[in-house]
Amino acid sequence: MYREITSLHNPLVKHFVRLRQNSDYRYNCKSLIIAGIKPVNELCAHLTPKILLASDEHLIPQNLPAESAMIANDGILRKVSGMLNPEGVVAEFLMPPQANLSGMKRIIALEGINDPGNLGSLLRTALALGWEGAFLLDESCDPYNEKALRAARGATFRLPMRQGSWEELQELIAHNKLEPIAADLEGVGAKDIDCQKPLLLLLSNEAHGLSDRAAQSCKKVSIPLSGQMESLNVAAAGAILMSALK
Numbered sequence: 001m002y003r004e005i006t007s008l009h010n011p012l013v014k015h016f017v018r019l020r021q022n023s024d025y026r027y028n029c030k031s032l033i034i035a036g037i038k039p040v041n042e043l044c045a046h047l048t049p050k051i052l053l054a055s056d057e058h059l060i061p062q063n064l065p066a067e068s069a070m071i072a073n074d075g076i077l078r079k080v081s082g083m084l085n086p087e088g089v090v091a092e093f094l095m096p097p098q099a100n101l102s103g104m105k106r107i108i109a110l111e112g113i114n115d116p117g118n119l120g121s122l123l124r125t126a127l128a129l130g131w132e133g134a135f136l137l138d139e140s141c142d143p144y145n146e147k148a149l150r151a152a153r154g155a156t157f158r159l160p161m162r163q164g165s166w167e168e169l170q171e172l173i174a175h176n177k178l179e180p181i182a183a184d185l186e187g188v189g190a191k192d193i194d195c196q197k198p199l200l201l202l203l204s205n206e207a208h209g210l211s212d213r214a215a216q217s218c219k220k221v222s223i224p225l226s227g228q229m230e231s232l233n234v235a236a237a238g239a240i241l242m243s244a245l246k
Contacts, residue, residue, distance in 0.1 A: 002057055004071040008079055012051065012070075016080035019092065023142045026095070032144045035081040035090045042154055049091040053077060059088050082146060095144060099160035101172055104132040105198035108242065109169055109180075111214060112139040112205035113234060119143060120151025121235040122203065123159055129242045133160040135169055135200075166213060173200055180218040181245075182210055183237050187220030190244035199245060206234040221245075 005012060018025045019033050026032055031050060034040055037059060040052065044061040053072040054060050060069045077086040101107060108126050113119045119141055126134055136143060143149075143156055143163075162168075173180050181193060182202040193199070202218055204210050210218075223232065223240055232240070 002060070002066060002069055002071050005053070005076055006073060008076060010076075012053075013072075013076055013080055016053070016090065016092065020080065020082055020146050023145070026142075026144055030095045031092050032095055032149065033080065033090055033092050033146075034149060035083060035086060035146075036150075037087045037089050039154060040089045040091045043091070043093060043157060047093055047157070049093050052089065052091040053080065055086075055088040093157075096157050096161065098162050099133060101133040101135060101160060101162050102175060104160070104176060105178070106131045106246075107133045107135060107172075107176070107178065107200045108238070109135040109137065109200055109202040110140045110204075111137045111202055111211060112208065113203065114139075114141045114205065115234075116141050116145040116148035117151045118233065118235040119145075120148040120153075120156070122238045123148075123152045123155040123161070125235070125239045125242055127155040127159040129239075129246060131159075131201075131242055133162070135172060136161065136163045137169065138163070138165055139205075170217070176200075181221050182214050182218035183234075183241055184210055184215070184220040184222055185231060187222035189224065190221055190241060193219075193221055193245060195245055201238075201241060201245060203234055203238045203241075206231065206237075 016033055019031055041061055049068055052069045055077055077090055081090045108131055123134055149156055178198045178200040180200045202214055
């Protein structure tokens, strides 16, 4: 028999809302929330949630300990998920630990990616195309933002990821003997990059372009365009380059 939550003022409801809305609170708790039947079930196959809320007990994954699940009405699920039509399951999971990325030969670095949808899509693409890890520079948005989590489709938990400073990234490049390359409108084609070498691909804010430090430290690589458009969305450009540089 599962416990039931009926009040929007329940402390657990307030906790879930703060996890969704407040980055500082997420990092203090080292927790995040995932909404949706398929994403939650996929994670529950490998991880036990701290607590799971479901509109019906039949939506609770099998073998989940009873103390880890509760029944909540649709109003509560809308509140905690931030979705008008939630699928009926929202769960709190521990935040993935920071990875050190040591020894990896294909890493993406994200600099100033402030759109959570783009960031999540890049993580998803990196995992799908066999890149080994991601380094998120301090200026990028929170990968545990609700929109970033939805766009990543579980890659946040499966792709080794580290957040850090430019100096830490430079240390990683040196330690792993990576060739740093950066996407830029003016650069060589992917065919001119030696893909036999260990590579770090840096993708930056599409509005502002590369930072001066990245421009000075990285070899630039570009994607030939027809001339009908000046540039590509960073998630699209990243996908093309990650595929070309595998």
